Amino acid sequence: MTASTAESVRAFIAIALEPGLVAELRKVQQELQARLPDDSVRWTKPEQLHLTLKFFGNVARENLENLTAALDRACAGIASFQLALENVGSFPHTKRPRVIWTGIGGELESLSKLQERIEQETGNFGDHKPERGFQPHLTIGRVKAFGMAARRVGEVVERAHVPRLGVWTVHQIELVQSELAPQGACYSTLSAVTFARDTDQR
Secondary structure (H helix, E strand, O other): OOOOOOOEEEEEEEEEOOHHHHHHHHHHHHHHHOOOOOOOEEEOOHHHOEEEEEEEEEEEHHHHHHHHHHHHHHHOOOEOEEEEEEEEEEEOOOOOOOEEEEEEEEOHHHHHHHHHHHHHHHOOOOOOOOOOOOOOEEEEEEEOOOHHHHHHHHHHHHHOOOOOOEEEEEOEEEEEEEEOOOOOOEEEEEEEEEOOEOHHHO
8 A cells, every 4th residue: 555755636526515414324333333342443533434435546646636637527517416325335245254343325317417427537546556446435433343242343333223314515625635643534625626517507
């Protein structure tokens, strides 16, 4: 895993969450942790909770302006849409979980259209090549445990009942820099692209 350098930036595209939804996700994390052994999961910090649309890996700093222009093209004609947070689960499966996630509901066709356009316009940026197609989810924790302890985490997540946590309206996407540090990644927004059309104009 490579970090940002003087010549490049480790970056991704994300949709930010509203503060109220971050607070609801924090409650879910705490409820799950209460049923698990200590230190079995590294929970995503509140300031790191977001919906990732595309991870670029390293992008040359000299290409950031062109990348933002490509994102402008991707968002042209896109209208605001609503998403929801609902359910929890784990990847790759409950018997050997590595990631704990919250599902995404709402206007998924609009989300898929946006993500596809981002892929089309920005496919030549960065050095990361995705191993699988886009699966909308929000990572809330990474499993540190192994073996039977990890399986216990998967069982707790599988049995958890998480109702719809809330809905928010997506008006923009953000280009985010990820700087790796011993205490975890630190995120900072490099630019934001607001959708040109509003929901009322659809």
